[in-house]
Amino acid sequence: MKEGPDITLLGSLIGDPARANMLTALMSGKALTASELAAEAGITLQTTSAHLGKLEGGGLIRQRKQGRHRYFTLADDDVGGLLETMMGLAAKKGHTRTRTGPRAPALRKARVCYNHLAGELGVQMYDSLLARGFLQEQADEDLLILSDQGRDFVADLGIDISPLNQSRRPLCKSCLDWSARRSHLAGSLGTALLEHFYHKGWAKRVEGQRIVEFSRPGEVSFQKLFPLIEC
Amino acid sequence: MKEGPDITLLGSLIGDPARANMLTALMSGKALTASELAAEAGITLQTTSAHLGKLEGGGLIRQRKQGRHRYFTLADDDVGGLLETMMGLAAKKGHTRTRTGPRAPALRKARVCYNHLAGELGVQMYDSLLARGFLQEQADEDLLILSDQGRDFVADLGIDISPLNQSRRPLCKSCLDWSARRSHLAGSLGTALLEHFYHKGWAKRVEGQRIVEFSRPGEVSFQKLFPLIEC
DNA sequence: TTCATGCTTCGACAATAGACGAAGTGTGTT
DNA sequence: AACACACTTCGTCTATTGTCGAAGCATGAA
Structure with a gap:
C-alpha cells in the first residue's frame, strides 16, 4: 500500500x-x-x-x-550516527534532560562518540587534519580520503592502518557533532587515534561517563600534534 | 542527574x-x-x-x-533531514513497509525531499553543480558555498537569489539521500530550483505521492542542464 | 555433582496513551 | 443573524506495553 x-x-x-x-x-x-x-x-x-x-x-x-x-x-556506526543526529535536534529544540549537570562543559570539550573522539577537541583534530591535506572530503559522500601524507602522518604515530584497510568498515568517515554542529572524524582510523591517546596516557575515560579527560601534558601534546591552522 | x-x-x-x-x-x-x-x-x-x-x-x-x-x-530542514536519515537506516535494516509497491523505482529516480529534489536526479544535479565548480563544499559543515560562476548560472535560469540571501534560512545545504546514500542539494536554492522545474513544465508532482515525474522533453532538458562530468 | 552467577522466559499487573463520540470554539459565507 | 465548515477540547473506553516476581536455562567454578 x-x-x-x-x-x-x-x-x-x-x-x-x-x-x-x-x-x-x-x-x-x-x-x-x-x-x-x-x-x-x-x-x-x-x-x-x-x-x-x-x-x-x-x-x-x-x-x-x-x-x-x-x-x-x-x-554499527550508522546507529551511532543516527543517535548523534537525534541528540543534535533534541538539543536544538530544547529537549534537555532534567538538569544539565556541572559536567556539561567537560562533555562539550571532549567526549566519546560511540568509538571515536568528539567535542571541541574532536572537531579541532578533524579541522587540523583537513587543513594540512592529510584528509580530503569527497563531493558526494561522508566518506573521507586519507592522502599519502596523511598515511605517513599516522604511520609516524605508530598506527598501522593495513589491517584497518582490509576490514569492511570504512577507514575514515565524517560524523556530525551535536554540541558543535560540525564534523569530526569517525571510522576505524578515528577509533585507532582515540586508542592512541589512551595508550600514550594523554587522556582517559571518566568512569561510566562519555567524558574524555585529558591530562595537562596530554592536552599540550595533543595541541602540538593537531594545531589550529588558519585558512 | x-x-x-x-x-x-x-x-x-x-x-x-x-x-x-x-x-x-x-x-x-x-x-x-x-x-x-x-x-x-x-x-x-x-x-x-x-x-x-x-x-x-x-x-x-x-x-x-x-x-x-x-x-x-x-x-525546518533539520527535521526533514532527521526523517531522511531514519528512513535510510530503516531501509538498511530491512524495516520496509508492508509491500514495496510498483512505484518504488520511480521514487528512487526522482522524489521530493521536504522541499527540494532528491533521488537519482537530485544526486546528479548536485554532482554536476559541484564538478563544474558552481558549488563548493566546506570542510566542517554541511553548508555549501555558491561560487560567482554558480551565481551567474542560476541567474541565467531566471532565479533571483537576492531575496533568498536575506532570509535566515541557509541558501545551500547538503542533504543525505536514503536510497542512494549520497548527498543532494537542500536549502532555499534547492527549493528554488525544484520550483523552476515545475514552472518550466519539466516535471510535476504525482498527486499525493512524493514522486516527481519528469516529462520526456523535461528530462532531456534537465540532462542537458546538469550533465554528468567525469572527474 | 553441586553450587553460584548471568541472563532469559513466563505470567500477571498497572499505567500509559491512542482511539473515537459528543460537544465547544472560532472563522468565513449566505 | 443563521449556517456551514475546520478544527479543538472533553470524557471515556480499550489496547498496548513496560514493569516486576518467580521459575527456568545456560555456563563456569568448586
Whole structure:
C-alpha cells in the first residue's frame, strides 16, 4: 500500500526512556553487559532483557557471547550516527534532560562518540587534519580520503592502518557533532587515534561517563600534534 | 542527574504509526491541513488534532493559520533531514513497509525531499553543480558555498537569489539521500530550483505521492542542464 | 555433582496513551 | 443573524506495553 521504509519501529525503540538510556550508555562505545545496562537504565534485569531483545530485533544493537557474559554494543556506526543526529535536534529544540549537570562543559570539550573522539577537541583534530591535506572530503559522500601524507602522518604515530584497510568498515568517515554542529572524524582510523591517546596516557575515560579527560601534558601534546591552522 | 539532550521525546513522537504517516506525508513539502493529514493517517479528525498538538509541542511541525484553514508543515530542514536519515537506516535494516509497491523505482529516480529534489536526479544535479565548480563544499559543515560562476548560472535560469540571501534560512545545504546514500542539494536554492522545474513544465508532482515525474522533453532538458562530468 | 552467577522466559499487573463520540470554539459565507 | 465548515477540547473506553516476581536455562567454578 504505502511505499518506502518504515520509520515507526526505529522511533518507538528509541522512544522508550529505559531503552534511550541504554542506547546513550552504549554511545560510550564500550561493550556493556545486561546487568550494567540494567543499572544504567534503573530497571530490573528481566525488564532489561526484554528491551535488549527488542533492540536487537530492530537491528540497533548486537551481542557477543563471551563465557557466561553477554556483551552488548551498538550494531554499527550508522546507529551511532543516527543517535548523534537525534541528540543534535533534541538539543536544538530544547529537549534537555532534567538538569544539565556541572559536567556539561567537560562533555562539550571532549567526549566519546560511540568509538571515536568528539567535542571541541574532536572537531579541532578533524579541522587540523583537513587543513594540512592529510584528509580530503569527497563531493558526494561522508566518506573521507586519507592522502599519502596523511598515511605517513599516522604511520609516524605508530598506527598501522593495513589491517584497518582490509576490514569492511570504512577507514575514515565524517560524523556530525551535536554540541558543535560540525564534523569530526569517525571510522576505524578515528577509533585507532582515540586508542592512541589512551595508550600514550594523554587522556582517559571518566568512569561510566562519555567524558574524555585529558591530562595537562596530554592536552599540550595533543595541541602540538593537531594545531589550529588558519585558512 | 544525567547530562545532555534527551532523545526520548523525539523517538516516541516518531514512533507512533499515525504520526509517522503524517510526518512522511509532510516530507512531500506541501503544507497540509489537519483533515488531509487525518485521511493520510487513516484516523479521525479528533485524534489527528491530538497528534498534531504533540508534534508541534515537540518542535517537529509548525502551523500557519490561513482563514479557517490551518496548514501544517515540518518545522525546518533539520527535521526533514532527521526523517531522511531514519528512513535510510530503516531501509538498511530491512524495516520496509508492508509491500514495496510498483512505484518504488520511480521514487528512487526522482522524489521530493521536504522541499527540494532528491533521488537519482537530485544526486546528479548536485554532482554536476559541484564538478563544474558552481558549488563548493566546506570542510566542517554541511553548508555549501555558491561560487560567482554558480551565481551567474542560476541567474541565467531566471532565479533571483537576492531575496533568498536575506532570509535566515541557509541558501545551500547538503542533504543525505536514503536510497542512494549520497548527498543532494537542500536549502532555499534547492527549493528554488525544484520550483523552476515545475514552472518550466519539466516535471510535476504525482498527486499525493512524493514522486516527481519528469516529462520526456523535461528530462532531456534537465540532462542537458546538469550533465554528468567525469572527474 | 553441586553450587553460584548471568541472563532469559513466563505470567500477571498497572499505567500509559491512542482511539473515537459528543460537544465547544472560532472563522468565513449566505 | 443563521449556517456551514475546520478544527479543538472533553470524557471515556480499550489496547498496548513496560514493569516486576518467580521459575527456568545456560555456563563456569568448586
